[in-house]
Amino acid sequence: MAALFDPDRDSGVPGGREILAFADAAIGPDRAALDRARRNLADSVGPAAVPAAAAIAATFTKNDRIANGTGIPSELRMLRNSRGIRAEFGINGYRSSANTFRHYPDER
Amino acid sequence: MTLYADSQYPVREDLDAVHARHLDQLADPGTWGTGAQRLAIAREVRRACYDAGTQEEPEDTGPLSDVELPDPVCGTVRKLAVTPKDFLEDSYEEARNGGLSDEEYVEIVGIVSRLTDMDVFARGIGVPLRPLPAAREGRPSRVRPRVAKKEMAWVPTVPNLPDGGEEAAEIYGEDYRPYIIRSLSLVPDEMRRHLELEEVQYLPMKNVFVADYQHHEGFTRAQVELIAGRVSALNECFY
Numbered sequence: 001m002a003a004l005f006d007p008d009r010d011s012g013v014p015g016g017r018e019i020l021a022f023a024d025a026a027i028g029p030d031r032a033a034l035d036r037a038r039r040n041l042a043d044s045v046g047p048a049a050v051p052a053a054a055a056i057a058a059t060f061t062k063n064d065r066i067a068n069g070t071g072i073p074s075e076l077r078m079l080r081n082s083r084g085i086r087a088e089f090g091i092n093g094y095r096s097s098a099n100t101f102r103h104y105p106d107e108r
Numbered sequence: 109m110t111l112y113a114d115s116q117y118p119v120r121e122d123l124d125a126v127h128a129r130h131l132d133q134l135a136d137p138g139t140w141g142t143g144a145q146r147l148a149i150a151r152e153v154r155r156a157c158y159d160a161g162t163q164e165e166p167e168d169t170g171p172l173s174d175v176e177l178p179d180p181v182c183g184t185v186r187k188l189a190v191t192p193k194d195f196l197e198d199s200y201e202e203a204r205n206g207g208l209s210d211e212e213y214v215e216i217v218g219i220v221s222r223l224t225d226m227d228v229f230a231r232g233i234g235v236p237l238r239p240l241p242a243a244r245e246g247r248p249s250r251v252r253p254r255v256a257k258k259e260m261a262w263v264p265t266v267p268n269l270p271d272g273g274e275e276a277a278e279i280y281g282e283d284y285r286p287y288i289i290r291s292l293s294l295v296p297d298e299m300r301r302h303l304e305l306e307e308v309q310y311l312p313m314k315n316v317f318v319a320d321y322q323h324h325e326g327f328t329r330a331q332v333e334l335i336a337g338r339v340s341a342l343n344e345c346f347y
Contacts, residue, residue: 016334026231051119055310059225060343063340075286094346095193
């Protein structure tokens with residue numbers, strides 16, 4: 001989990017470093033970094049990993065915009081199960097957290 | 109000829125087909141916007157991404173458009189396309205105060221979100237953005253679910269069963285649906301398209317809670333969730 005917030009940490013997932021570098025580059029402005037990350041991902045995990053990783057980055061590109069664009073709150077069950085993680089990684093500080101905490105102020 | 113025939117990496121047929129269909133459908137009249145308006149929104153999404161450096165303009169962009177979008181639409185489109193983490197309730201209120209109805213607003217959120225999705229995929233596999241189609245004539249359907257109402261999102265949504273009644277059963281089936289599924293339900297066609305991409309690109313919804321379910325050949329569920337979590341962290345999506 002820590003690697004999601006600090007890609008220098010070991011995620012414990014095979015190819016994790018290359019996957020995280022690809023995620024950063026796929027939605028970032030550095031085209032050369034993306035080309036490099038794509039090659040490294042293919043070398044490390046295999047050529048099929050490139051469209052798979054791109055599809056997942058694309059999906060969450062969409063979902064994050066839908067969530068933040070419609071102001072939906074987190075589901076209460078998810079919120080209660082994530083209290084420790086949210087506190088540890090500063091997720092409660094995201095500006096979009098307001099969409100949830102205005103309904104559930106006691107769940108911070 | 110497939111949409112991603114020029115890709116150096118193998119793209120699954122179902123993924124290629126759903127992107128081809130979704131890009132083409134942007135040219136059709138939607139629920140609240142004409143084909144020309146929907147394509148003008150798509151062009152504004154791309155311009156914003158070129159300006160931000162997160163996409164490169166392709167040689168073939170598709171036919172030009174003479175539709176000029178109102179400022180509130182441009183503002184909403186550009187901000188949501190480029191900086192979703194800064195998209196707050198005041199961004200929504202600006203759009204509404206600028207004259208957009210909730211229904212038009214939801215259709216715009218759907219278009220921006222789906223096009224940025226497909227464009228991130230294209231750039232991710234290393235191919236130029238696909239050209240946009242030419243607009244097709246026709247009138248928007250202007251179909252609004254009767255039961256949609258203000259719940260906990262900024263925009264009205266179709267409630268889950270039993271409150272949502274027949275309309276909820278028709279668009280959700282019998283199961284409880286979380287907000288990420290219901291967020292675009294004010295414009296059911298946009299909700300369906302969002303879920304079509306979800307099922308092909310991420311995994312079939314029925315398998316979400318099957319921890320070891322693998323949807324992508326050569327890419328495990330743990331690898332999927334690693335990239336999903338990282339993208340959402342970068343976008344500061346609390347949901």
